[in-house]
Amino acid sequence: MAGTNKVMSLKEAISVIPDGATVALGGFLLQNKPMAATREMARQRKRGLFVICAAPSSLDIDLLAGAGCVARAVVQSISAERFGPTMPNFRKGVQDGTIEIVECDQGMVVAGLTAAKKGVPFIPTMAGLGGDFPKVNPDWFKIMQDPFFGEPALAVRAMKPDFTLIHTLLADSEGNAQHIGWPANDRLACLAADRVIVTTEEVVPRQVVAAQPTRTVTFAYNVAAVAAVPYGAYPTACQGRYRYDEEAIRDYIAAGRGLAFERYLEKHVYGAPTQAKYMESIGIGRFLKVQTGREC
Amino acid sequence: METPAYTVSELMACVFSRDMQDGERGGIPGVRSEVPLASAGLAVRHHAPNATIFSPSGPVAAEQLVMTGTTTDYERTTGVASMIALDEIFDLIHRGTFDWWFAGGMQIDQYGNINLVGIGDWKRPKLRGPGTAGIASENFVGRILVWINEHSPRMFVKKVDFVSCAGHGPHDRKALGLRGGGPYLVVSPLAVLDFEKKSGRMRLRSVHPGVTVKQVQENTDFELIIPENVPTTPPPSDEEITILRKQVDPLGILREEELYG
Numbered sequence: 001m002a003g004t005n006k007v008m009s010l011k012e013a014i015s016v017i018p019d020g021a022t023v024a025l026g027g028f029l030l031q032n033k034p035m036a037a038t039r040e041m042a043r044q045r046k047r048g049l050f051v052i053c054a055a056p057s058s059l060d061i062d063l064l065a066g067a068g069c070v071a072r073a074v075v076q077s078i079s080a081e082r083f084g085p086t087m088p089n090f091r092k093g094v095q096d097g098t099i100e101i102v103e104c105d106q107g108m109v110v111a112g113l114t115a116a117k118k119g120v121p122f123i124p125t126m127a128g129l130g131g132d133f134p135k136v137n138p139d140w141f142k143i144m145q146d147p148f149f150g151e152p153a154l155a156v157r158a159m160k161p162d163f164t165l166i167h168t169l170l171a172d173s174e175g176n177a178q179h180i181g182w183p184a185n186d187r188l189a190c191l192a193a194d195r196v197i198v199t200t201e202e203v204v205p206r207q208v209v210a211a212q213p214t215r216t217v218t219f220a221y222n223v224a225a226v227a228a229v230p231y232g233a234y235p236t237a238c239q240g241r242y243r244y245d246e247e248a249i250r251d252y253i254a255a256g257r258g259l260a261f262e263r264y265l266e267k268h269v270y271g272a273p274t275q276a277k278y279m280e281s282i283g284i285g286r287f288l289k290v291q292t293g294r295e296c
Numbered sequence: 297m298e299t300p301a302y303t304v305s306e307l308m309a310c311v312f313s314r315d316m317q318d319g320e321r322g323g324i325p326g327v328r329s330e331v332p333l334a335s336a337g338l339a340v341r342h343h344a345p346n347a348t349i350f351s352p353s354g355p356v357a358a359e360q361l362v363m364t365g366t367t368t369d370y371e372r373t374t375g376v377a378s379m380i381a382l383d384e385i386f387d388l389i390h391r392g393t394f395d396w397w398f399a400g401g402m403q404i405d406q407y408g409n410i411n412l413v414g415i416g417d418w419k420r421p422k423l424r425g426p427g428t429a430g431i432a433s434e435n436f437v438g439r440i441l442v443w444i445n446e447h448s449p450r451m452f453v454k455k456v457d458f459v460s461c462a463g464h465g466p467h468d469r470k471a472l473g474l475r476g477g478g479p480y481l482v483v484s485p486l487a488v489l490d491f492e493k494k495s496g497r498m499r500l501r502s503v504h505p506g507v508t509v510k511q512v513q514e515n516t517d518f519e520l521i522i523p524e525n526v527p528t529t530p531p532p533s534d535e536e537i538t539i540l541r542k543q544v545d546p547l548g549i550l551r552e553e554e555l556y557g
Contacts, residue, residue, distance in 0.1 A: 077429035105432030130462025152473030185382035
């Protein structure tokens with residue numbers, strides 16, 4: 001309903017996600033990742049999630065993997081750029097066989113989400129042709145012949161998220177959410193989903209988002225919740241507000257590589273039940289530094 | 297003329313830059329893309345001012361081809377005249393917009409098949425890699441420029457454990473529906489390689505200064521096509537190094553390694 005106020009706490013927003021849900025993650029690699037939302041999912045001990053990485057992902061899916069939330073995942077690239085070529089918990093989950101993979105090229109993820117957006121069961125794409133994808137995931141990908149000219153194409157099954165989680169700079173109380181930087185795949189991930197959960201740096205009056213409507217990446221009709229979570233993308237960047245924290249990313253990866261990850265979760269996730277407690281567990285100076293570029 | 301000392305990453309950036317022609321449309325990926333970004337930044341300042349360079353977020357102006365931390369940093373999405381969503385950039389790639397695009401790899405075989413998925417059995421890999429990223433889409437661009445960070449028998453393998461991006465064989469590219477030119481240039485810390493047209497097999501084009509042909513073959517798990525005369529990769533020129541360090545990589549990200557020359 002137009003004008004509905006969907007602002008609620010992060011805890012309430014995430015509580016609607018049931019175990020086993022299909023959850024798409026927005027952002028791109030180290031930009032605009034819904035980190036506070038993934039920490040809350042870990043706190044609520046979600047289990048058996050089918051995670052769709054709408055774009056290359058990093059600490060978001062890795063934290064979910066390390067907290068035991070992930071059963072299956074649509075992935076194209078999981079890394080932390082030059083800070084880490086792979087992510088420790090996700091890698092371990094795949095190697096141990098506890099996480100099942102739908103192996104993709106980004107173009108195939110785009111196709112799967114586009115099919116869901118359009119309400120068609122599959123979509124043909126050029127992405128992935130020549131690769132081993134249909135061999136390992138025949139339930140998701142098939143080589144097909146173009147019915148008109150007979151050329152090969154790759155049929156990608158619709159990938160429909162029950163929920164898409166995104167983190168933005170701004171949103172109004174109804175769920176019109178905006179980036180000022182690059183939206184990456186957030187708009188498509190929101191259009192493909194049944195419901196969208198928005199975390200945002202700041203809830204603003206409607207006229208603020210209405211001043212620049214082309215920046216809006218959500219369509220309020222399917223936004224289920226808006227949670228104001230300052231620094232909600234930290235330690236990844238929120239474009240236009242703060243950079244990623246290189247040191248925190250390296251610390252995270254180091255914790256994940258050893259036996260220290262349970263301690264990391266205890267300190268920064270389970271033992272820090274709110275965003276305020278999380279920020280205290282990291283230290284306020286770090287947040288000021290990623291925002292201003294200097295020690296404050 | 298005395299050549300300045302340089303790192304292998306700087307040399308790799310120069311090699312790729314020299315392959316980029318003025319007026320071409322090319323793309324730098326969003327993941328692990330230090331060398332690609334540097335080479336494009338060098339090319340547009342050195343000899344290709346009219347090249348159109350895309351990152352995953354859209355066309356990037358020359359002044360934004362400066363290394364910050366990562367390719368998709370906010371610096372490359374501010375002050376742009378247009379921005380593209382991730383789904384649309386793949387539309388452009390698939391319909392044949394680009395002359396070249398970059399691909400990285402954790403394994404590459406003699407035909408240029410590239411693997412970014414993992415080592416060992418796919419279901420229970422010995423080592424899970426980052427994933428394919430966008431390189432399976434690149435068989436619809438003119439030339440795939442491949443950068444490999446380590447030249448060893450475990451990277452240059454007889455057969456890749458997973459095909460992320462198809463190379464020149466043993467399959468028939470046309471039958472697979474691949475309309476692009478496929479892997480074109482492979483640059484490693486030891487050498488520059490390309491592919492023989494007839495056989496589709498990898499060929500040694502040049503060895504980097506101080507590297508021998510024997511060394512390259514010993515660090516490659518398959519037999520390379522080795523021409524009678526293998527030249528040395530020209531080291532970075534003074535001009536190239538100056539542009540790289542002053543304008544493209546002021547933070548010295550490419551210099552976080554050993555100096556040569």
